[in-house]
Amino acid sequence: MAIARFPGFVIDCPDQGALATFYGALLDWKVTISPDWAEIRSDDGQCISFQQVEPYTLPAWPGQDVPQQMHLDVIVDDLDTAEAAVLGLGAIKHEHQPGTSFRVFLDPAGHPFCLCVD
Numbered sequence: 001m002a003i004a005r006f007p008g009f010v011i012d013c014p015d016q017g018a019l020a021t022f023y024g025a026l027l028d029w030k031v032t033i034s035p036d037w038a039e040i041r042s043d044d045g046q047c048i049s050f051q052q053v054e055p056y057t058l059p060a061w062p063g064q065d066v067p068q069q070m071h072l073d074v075i076v077d078d079l080d081t082a083e084a085a086v087l088g089l090g091a092i093k094h095e096h097q098p099g100t101s102f103r104v105f106l107d108p109a110g111h112p113f114c115l116c117v118d
Helices: 016-027 079-089
Strands: 008-013 030-034 037-041 047-052 072-075 102-106 112-116
Touching: 008 016, 016 030, 016 037, 016 047, 016 072, 016 079, 079 102, 079 112
Parallel strands: 008 047, 072 112
Antiparallel strands: 030 037, 037 047, 102 112
16 A cells, blocks of 8 residues: 555746646646646646746756756657647747657747657
């Protein structure tokens, strides 16, 4: 029996509402926004929280002068369809694409994330 369960994690960002809205739409999770904090939650209770920080420094991936701060891998059925969807939500496709079974994007706060196929 586990003594704890993993409730989720927190991502620092300059605008917690905007980033929660982005990932909530990407994952189709419920979005809750309050001052300086927001979260998205799946129907089964998984949670990602977003914390507003000042000053916020944009990551500079793939270098480590300003580390990526976090990285999400999102599993998708079709890379082309998912790419069009995340671009429509405000993601930016990163110029550095080091693989063929995944694609690297930047979320609205500049964090890299990948769309991956199994």
